[in-house]
Amino acid sequence: MKTPGGFWGLVHLWATLVASAPTTGSPAADDSHMVRRAAPFTCPVFNDYSGSKSTCPASDVEYDLSPLSGKTVFFYVVHSDPKLKTMATAKTLDTRIQTVRKAIVDALAAYSAWGGSFKIYIGLVGTIPDPEKPGRGPHGVAEAGTTVSGKFDRCNVLIAASPDEKADATLRMKKAIAHELYHCIQYVENLAGMSKGTVVQRAWWVEGTARFSRQLWEFFVIPSVTILESKDECPVPDRILPLYAVSLDDTD
Amino acid sequence: MDGEAYPITPARKAVTDMGIFPEDYNPSSSLVEQSYAAALFFHYTRNIGKPLNAINSWVTAKDGKNSPKDDLADIAKANDYLPFSGIWHGFAFAFATKMIKYPSGDIINHVTLTSSALATESLTKDATRKAPRTVKAFTFNIIRFTLPANTQYKFGVPVASTTFLCSVRRKGETEWGLLAFDAGIYSSQVASGTTYMETLCSCASANDCSGSLTVKRTT
Numbered sequence: 463m464k465t466p467g468g469f470w471g472l473v474h475l476w477a478t479l480v481a482s483a484p485t486t487g488s489p490a491a492d493d494s495h496m497v498r499r500a501a502p503f504t505c506p507v508f509n510d511y512s513g514s515k516s517t518c519p520a521s522d523v524e525y526d527l528s529p530l531s532g533k534t535v536f537f538y539v540v541h542s543d544p545k546l547k548t549m550a551t552a553k554t555l556d557t558r559i560q561t562v563r564k565a566i567v568d569a570l571a572a573y574s575a576w577g578g579s580f581k582i583y584i585g586l587v588g589t590i591p592d593p594e595k596p597g598r599g600p601h602g603v604a605e606a607g608t609t610v611s612g613k614f615d616r617c618n619v620l621i622a623a624s625p626d627e628k629a630d631a632t633l634r635m636k637k638a639i640a641h642e643l644y645h646c647i648q649y650v651e652n653l654a655g656m657s658k659g660t661v662v663q664r665a666w667w668v669e670g671t672a673r674f675s676r677q678l679w680e681f682f683v684i685p686s687v688t689i690l691e692s693k694d695e696c697p698v699p700d701r702i703l704p705l706y707a708v709s710l711d712d713t714d
Numbered sequence: 715m716d717g718e719a720y721p722i723t724p725a726r727k728a729v730t731d732m733g734i735f736p737e738d739y740n741p742s743s744s745l746v747e748q749s750y751a752a753a754l755f756f757h758y759t760r761n762i763g764k765p766l767n768a769i770n771s772w773v774t775a776k777d778g779k780n781s782p783k784d785d786l787a788d789i790a791k792a793n794d795y796l797p798f799s800g801i802w803h804g805f806a807f808a809f810a811t812k813m814i815k816y817p818s819g820d821i822i823n824h825v826t827l828t829s830s831a832l833a834t835e836s837l838t839k840d841a842t843r844k845a846p847r848t849v850k851a852f853t854f855n856i857i858r859f860t861l862p863a864n865t866q867y868k869f870g871v872p873v874a875s876t877t878f879l880c881s882v883r884r885k886g887e888t889e890w891g892l893l894a895f896d897a898g899i900y901s902s903q904v905a906s907g908t909t910y911m912e913t914l915c916s917c918a919s920a921n922d923c924s925g926s927l928t929v930k931r932t933t
Contacts (some may be wrong), residue, residue, distance in 0.1 A: 575771055651774040659780030666745060666785070670752030673736065673775050677753065678766070678817050 527566060531574035534581045537563060545588020546623060556622045561632060562586050562639065569640040574678045577647040583607075583615040584639075590622050601638030604645035605654055614653045617646035637676055644675040737824040741809060741854035746785040756825055758805045758814050803879040806916030807856045808891070833915060836860045837867060837929065846870060846928035851880070851915045859911045859929070861901055866933035869911060870898030878926045882916040890914070895928075903933055 510584045527535035539559060540546065549555045566584060590599040599622060609614040624631035648656055648668060656668065736754035745755055758770060772788075779788075783791040808814045814822045835850050837859055846868070850857055861867060869882050874895035882899045889898050901911045913926055 477875070486862070567878070575733050647770075648773060652769075652777060653780050655774075655776040655780070658778030663780040663782065663785075664776070665749035666747065666752040667773060667776055667780075669749040671756055671769065672757035673753035674760070674769075677736075677757070680817075 465484075498612075502666075527563070531570045533570055533577065534579070535566060535570070536581070536583045536585070536586050537539040537566060539585045540585055544586035546586075547588075554627070555623075557627060558635075559586065561619060561635065565636040565639040565641070568609060568636075569643045569679055572640070573643060573647050574674070577650045580614070580646070580650045582619060582643070582646055583616055584621065584642075586621050586623055588623055590620050601634055602642040604642040604649070606649040606656070608653075614650055617649050619646065621645065625667040637680065640679040641672050641676040644672045650674070724892060736814075736822055739807070739809070739824055741754060744782060746782045754809075754814060754822060755805060757816065757822060758808050758819065759801065761808070761813075761815055762804065764801075803881070803916045807881060807914055809854050810856050828834075829881050830835055832901050834860060836929075837865075838862065846872065846930035848872075849927055849929050851913070852926035853915075854916065856912050856914050859901050859913065861909050861911065863904055863906050863908065864933070865901075867901045867911065868898040868905040868930045869893060869901070869913065870928050870930070871895055872928050873926075875926075878915065880913055882911055882913050884911055885909045898930075900932065928932045 526539055539555075546555055549558075562584075590601075590603055602619065602621045604617060604619045606614055607618050609615045619639075621635065621639055621642065624635040645668070648671070656664065657663070736751055736757060739748060739751040739754035745752060756769060760766070781786075809824070812821060812824070812826070813918060814824070816822055833855060835848070836859060837849075850861070859867075869880075871878065871880055871893050880893040882893055883890045884902050893899060902909055917926070
């Protein structure tokens with residue numbers, strides 16, 4: 463296309479520069495590292511979380527959180543998810559987005575010493591389906607994206623938006639982010655170990671350390687949270703205690 | 715995956731009993747059979763000053779070595795970067811005395827092994843003096859042995875082991891002593907009334923301490 467000259471040429475140049483400049487889609491304009499991208503965004507394909515290959519159906523917002531602790535982070539929102547669509551107001555969803563963004567930044571700061579540089583795709587959805595538990599899904603999932611040769615290529619994360627804006631629900635959403643991002647660290651540092659053996663054989667150290675790391679993050683970021691954890695999430699008096707007799711050597 | 719599901723309330727036992735919190739750690743099962751609840755173990759390693767990088771390095775080093783045998787070997791192994799060397803008994807001890815804390819310093823209110831604080835066993839005066847006999851050895855729980863007046867007993871472990879350890883303390887003492895192979899610990903002899911000894915043992919497999927603790931009447 464021929465570029466006009468003279469005055470209209472200057473107008474065209476100005477319009478071109480404006481159009482090509484990144485726009486700050488985030489309401490928090492002081493987040494200088496955060497850019498809403500106009501370019502089409504390709505959702506990552508998840509291989510495992512629901513037992514079959516799937517991808518986010520539509521996404522019209524992508525936030526580039528790079529560089530963050532050396533990690534390249536792409537945060538997207540799946541607006542087509544029915545639960546997100548039916549949120550009361552746009553402000554309600556926007557609050558969730560702001561919360562998630564901050565939690566990502568905080569968690570990766572806590573893990574900055576680990577994992578080196580790698581890509582993370584993290585999506586906010588309404589619910590994460592679990593075929594084995596219809597009607598109830600996990601707060602988050604993380605999986606390693608690999609190249610055709612099986613090498614680690616990126617970490618894919620999905621986070622379920624909190625169902626309301628109450629403190630407990632919001633907190634659990636933040637915790638899920640910290641937990642899943644630690645799985646990303648595990649993937650990038652030890653993909654082989656994460657894929658060998660049975661799930662049961664590796665679950666104790668994979669999930670145990672992810673939960674431990676998440677709770678460390680809580681302490682560094684929001685120390686008072688642990689009190690909530692013990693009294694709210696862990697109603698000990700309500701438990702049925704396990705069999706104790708198995709540890710009894712009654713040979714006397 | 716973070717297996718928590720919305721909402722978590724005490725009324726939803728199906729969720730709260732999933733074993734997904736450090737508070738749910740169950741020492742009657744092997745550590746390596748637990749997942750989220752195993753965080754309790756990692757909190758303990760942090761409590762005793764193991765650096766985060768050491769824990770993370772250990773995670774990184776789990777390159778496919780995931781069998782229960784591998785894991786239990788890790789627990790017993792001496793290695794600079796493994797956080798587990800020599801701390802299994804301390805973990806059991808901290809569990810039984812409820813000393814494991816969150817990073818904030820709050821005690822983790824984990825499940826306990828019995829509804830009472832202590833299990834008990836009475837040693838009778840007619841116990842043989844000739845040879846040590848095996849007695850109850852609770853894993854991850856304190857057991858109190860009640861002793862008759864004018865008697866003295868020697869507590870001991872019959873075989874040298876790095877994966878089975880017992881700590882003992884006499885009535886009124888606050889410090890615990892570790893039972894070493896071939897070097898028992900004696901109870902105090904009192905002229906009247908009863909006295910007691912408390913023991914706390916641990917096994918690497920977490921549930922098999924059979925025949926590991928012995929007691930011999932010496933007076």
